Amino acid sequence: MLLELQDVHVHYNKVAALKGVSMSVPENGIVTIIGANGAGKTTTLRAISGLTRISSGEIRFNGERIDNLPPDKIVARGIAQVPEGRRIFPDLTVEENLRTGAFLRKEKSGIESDIQEVFGRFPRLAERRRQWAKTLSGGEQQMVAIGRALMSKPKLLLMDEPSMGLAPVIIQEIARIIKAIVKQGVPVVLVEQNAELALGLANFAYVLETGTVSIEGAATELHENEHVKRAYLGV
Amino acid sequence: MSDLILQTIVNAVYAASYMSLIAVGLVLIFGVMGVINFAHGELYMAGAYVVVALYAESGMPFLVAVVLGLVFVGLLGLLMEISLFRPLRDNPLGGLIASIGFLLILQTTAVLGFGVRMAHIPPPTQEKIELLNGVVLTHQRLLVIIASVALLSLLYLFLHRTKYGWAMRACAQDREAAALQGISLSQVSRLAMFIGAGLAGVAGALTAPLVSPTPYMGHSVIVTAFIIIIVGGIGQLEGAIVAAILYAFVHTFVTTFFDGVIADITGLLLMLMVLVIKPTGLFGAKDRV
Ligand SMILES: Nc1ncnc2c1ncn2[C@@H]1O[C@H](COP(=O)(O)OP(=O)(O)OP(=O)(O)O)[C@@H](O)[C@H]1O
Ligand SMILES: [Mg+2]
Numbered sequence: 001m002l003l004e005l006q007d008v009h010v011h012y013n014k015v016a017a018l019k020g021v022s023m024s025v026p027e028n029g030i031v032t033i034i035g036a037n038g039a040g041k042t043t044t045l046r047a048i049s050g051l052t053r054i055s056s057g058e059i060r061f062n063g064e065r066i067d068n069l070p071p072d073k074i075v076a077r078g079i080a081q082v083p084e085g086r087r088i089f090p091d092l093t094v095e096e097n098l099r100t101g102a103f104l105r106k107e108k109s110g111i112e113s114d115i116q117e118v119f120g121r122f123p124r125l126a127e128r129r130r131q132w133a134k135t136l137s138g139g140e141q142q143m144v145a146i147g148r149a150l151m152s153k154p155k156l157l158l159m160d161e162p163s164m165g166l167a168p169v170i171i172q173e174i175a176r177i178i179k180a181i182v183k184q185g186v187p188v189v190l191v192e193q194n195a196e197l198a199l200g201l202a203n204f205a206y207v208l209e210t211g212t213v214s215i216e217g218a219a220t221e222l223h224e225n226e227h228v229k230r231a232y233l234g235v
Numbered sequence: 236m237s238d239l240i241l242q243t244i245v246n247a248v249y250a251a252s253y254m255s256l257i258a259v260g261l262v263l264i265f266g267v268m269g270v271i272n273f274a275h276g277e278l279y280m281a282g283a284y285v286v287v288a289l290y291a292e293s294g295m296p297f298l299v300a301v302v303l304g305l306v307f308v309g310l311l312g313l314l315m316e317i318s319l320f321r322p323l324r325d326n327p328l329g330g331l332i333a334s335i336g337f338l339l340i341l342q343t344t345a346v347l348g349f350g351v352r353m354a355h356i357p358p359p360t361q362e363k364i365e366l367l368n369g370v371v372l373t374h375q376r377l378l379v380i381i382a383s384v385a386l387l388s389l390l391y392l393f394l395h396r397t398k399y400g401w402a403m404r405a406c407a408q409d410r411e412a413a414a415l416q417g418i419s420l421s422q423v424s425r426l427a428m429f430i431g432a433g434l435a436g437v438a439g440a441l442t443a444p445l446v447s448p449t450p451y452m453g454h455s456v457i458v459t460a461f462i463i464i465i466v467g468g469i470g471q472l473e474g475a476i477v478a479a480i481l482y483a484f485v486h487t488f489v490t491t492f493f494d495g496v497i498a499d500i501t502g503l504l505l506m507l508m509v510l511v512i513k514p515t516g517l518f519g520a521k522d523r524v
Contacts, residue, residue, distance in 0.1 A: 049415060075417035089404070089408045099401065100401055100402070100405045
């Protein structure tokens with residue numbers, strides 16, 4: 001397994017947000033985490049990236065403990081994140097935003113060709129490369145956030161609700177991009193409230209309920225699960 | 236009369252240049268680290284006393300003392316980051332109180348080392364340029380203006396053309412998102428403290444022969460710097476520069492044509508006016524602090 005969480009607990013000021021979460025992410029494909037508001041999806045990704053300290057448990061990447069390393073060290077290991085709400089740098093240009101993603105990389109030529117690759121993937125960003133990122137539409141900002149994360153050449157990509165606040169056409173475009181990323185060999189952990197979308201894309205799924213994994217299984221199985229249907233698919 | 240106005244403009248340019256150095260340092264530290272450095276005025280004072288110790292008392296060349304002032308105060312900033320701000324990272328109020336403690340330590344050290352009296356510094360140069368009939372600019376003041384413009388230009392190039400410059404701007408905009416790009420917050424904070432403190436130190440060092448340093452000279456400076464930052468918009472480097480120029484012109488003109496107390500009051504009124512009309516400062520973004 002590429003990434004493993006074992007009995008991870010997280011507390012915010014003594015209040016438990018994760019109460020013993022265990023998950024595994026293989027070397028390829030998409031693992032999705034679905035769940036209601038406040039279930040702990042974002043907290044799980046923040047714990048993996050080192051933005052939030054875990055109070056007990058273990059997180060292993062390639063077999064090595066990464067829990068409670070500082071975030072920059074975790075990026076250096078090869079885990080990138082597209083955070084909830086995109087969090088692009090509003091007063092940097094589109095291109096500068098992308099370049100921050102390559103902060104830890106040394107090879108100049110590789111960075112240049114990857115910038116071109118991102119612009120090839122997102123032609124709308126190429127046209128707007130010198131524009132302030134804050135002037136972009138929501139969908140374009142999401143593309144910047146994804147492109148920025150890819151610029152670190154990650155071995156694993158975490159995505160927190162990439163569909164949030166976007167129109168259906170744009171969501172389809174984002175879905176297409178996620179598939180392309182996985183096809184190029186980068187596994188993805190996809191957090192989504194849009195369970196229909198997530199289960200359609202993913203190979204494996206976890207359902208998070210108030211800080212614990214309530215159901216896990218192949219995405220196709222979960223799509224047929226009665227509880228999942230009722231609670232998350234609205235059928 | 237027009238000569239007097241021209242002379243006042245020259246004086247205001249001088250005031251704006253070193254005030255910009257101080258205010259930009261303070262804004263940089265706040266932007267990157269989210270802490271208000273209350274000891275900033277005392278870092279300025281420390282820079283002035285480096286010149287007292289090395290130039291006035293030991294006879295080192297003035298410019299060498301100025302450069303060492305920048306480096307020494309920059310290192311003081313680094314020390315603050317490592318010993319105070321980093322351990323108190325998750326506690327902004329703690330950082331603020333610790334910086335007040337550091338201010339008192341610096342002040343006491345200056346009093347113990349140099350006494351409370353004004354230090355007298357022999358002017359490095361007495362020469363002046365006569366711009367028009369009667370309008371003069373001393374070489375000492377010209378040096379402050381040139382050095383400030385040069386340092387601020389260097390800072391601009393650093394922030395916009397280098398990798399660590401980008402990293403600093405990214406941190407100032409969103410610390411967590413910056414950390415998610417592999418930017419080390421501790422590294423960038425150390426850099427911000429070194430540069431921010433160094434700019435305050437070099438401002439003190441450059442102006443030392445013109446102001447007669449005292450251990451308490453930081454007070455009025457920090458008040459001015461806060462006004463400038465509030466007028467310019469908290470966290471906006473360009474805003475701080477424009478606000479420093481604006482403030483220096485208003486303050487210098489009112490001092491010349493009325494007096495210093497009225498000028499201080501006018502400065503505060505200017506700040507209040509901006510707060511009422513545009514609470515985020517002249518250049519502040521709408522929804523960011
Ligand atoms: N910084 C914080 N301080 C205190 N409590 C927090 C903090 N962040 C999250 N929580 C709490 O932790 C729990 C899990 O939150 P989390 O953001 O992980 O949920 P989520 O599944 O991502 O929800 P959403 O779908 O709304 O994004 C919630 O009860 C939330 O209130
Ligand atoms: Mg969330």
